[in-house]
Amino acid sequence: MDQRENFVLCKKRGETLIRKPGSLNGYDFIIEDLQDCDVFILDHTSQIQIDDCINCRIFVGPVGGSAFIRDCKDCRLEIACRQLRTRDCERLNLGLYCYTKPIIETSTDISFKCWMGAYPGLVEHFKSADLDPSINTWYKVYDFNKDEDFGGKMHWAVDMEAPAEYWEVPCEGEDGRPSGPLENPVSLPDGTRYSPTGSVSAPRRTSSGFTEAALLDATVTLSNVQVTAAKKRLTKKEIEQRRSLREDKLCSGEELSDDEDWDMDEYIGPAPEE
Known part of the structure; x- marks a missing residue:
């Protein structure tokens, strides 16, 4: 194999394509123009x-920098990266580890779950x-397009x-x-961890002493976004205040604090009547 070909997969149809551990060692990689393929990047x-x-089904081991996914349709991906951008x-059905907040642009029906x-x-x-x-x-x-209507299609969803x-x-x-042995160092949203048998170990407790699974679960829809998460309750007034503050900061390019990044950290919906 030409050395350059080791770092590119292009124009394949109906094949199983593998890069084994130690074959890439931190170099860039390109996957392009594949149909009906299974791809395993195990490095x-x-x-x-x-x-x-x-x-396609595409499995990608840890990416120290950015993962770009563009012009792809009807794919399942399992990917671990520092930054994700789709356009x-x-x-797409994405099982994701992402060190920074994933970004989508002009994309629809993108489903996210934990890696x-x-x-x-994998640990190494x-x-x-x-x-x-x-x-x-x-x-x-x-x-990037949260306020745009793409023919009534859902933009994205997360499944906690x-x-x-x-x-x-x-x-x-x-x-x-x-x-x-098989390895996965990433915990699930409720704190459970992978074990080599394919089962999961007991969930860890939060700082409050409760497991995440014991918190309130809710599914809501807001601005073309479906979210399933464990969250606190907010009043309608608090929701509008936080939404306005968040959008102002995002538009100005400011980084959100954990308190202000309320989309996943607090419940979107009116508090129950007393």
């Missing part, structure tokens, strides 16, 4: 571009990509209660034997 990279893919995509990928050596790849698995803002989506169905990818060494 850490510095940046990845995924363009013009249709009806002109439709009907549930597992393969041997997170370290090599300089990603902290305890910091995962996959659900704090920023939509997705079942713990891991995408496990065993790897074989040169001798044909398993190269090591």
Whole structure:
């Protein structure tokens, strides 16, 4: 294989395409013009571009920089990255670890859930990509087109209660034997953690002493966004005040504090009547 070809997958149809651990070692990678393919990038990279893919399943190990997904349709992706940006995509199902808030642009029917990928050596790849698995803002989506109507289509949704169905990818060494145990260092939203058997360990408690699963669960729809999350309750007046403050800061390019980033941290909806 030409050395350059090792870092590009292009113009494939109906194939299973694999890059094994140690084959990329932090270099950039490009995935382009694939249809009906299964792709497994089982190594850490510095940046990845995924363009013009249709009806593919794409598994991407830790990306130390940005992951760009553009002009893709009807794909399932499991991806861990520092920054995610999608543009002109439709009907994507994303299992995501993202160190910063994911960004979508002119995209519709994008579904987010927490990263549930597992393969041997994944813990070390997170370290090599300089990603902290305890910091995962996959659900704090920023939509550049949140006020635009794309024919009534939903822009994006997050699922905090997705079942713990891991995408496990065993790897074989040169001798044909398993190269090591399956790993996933990223906790689920309720605090449960992956174990090599495919089950999950007991949920951790929050600082208040309760597990996340014991908090209020709610599903709401707001500005083309469907959100499922554990949240506190706010009055209508508080909602409008926080929404206005948040939009002003976003428009000016200011960073939101944890208190102001209320989309996922507090309940969107009127408090119950006393």
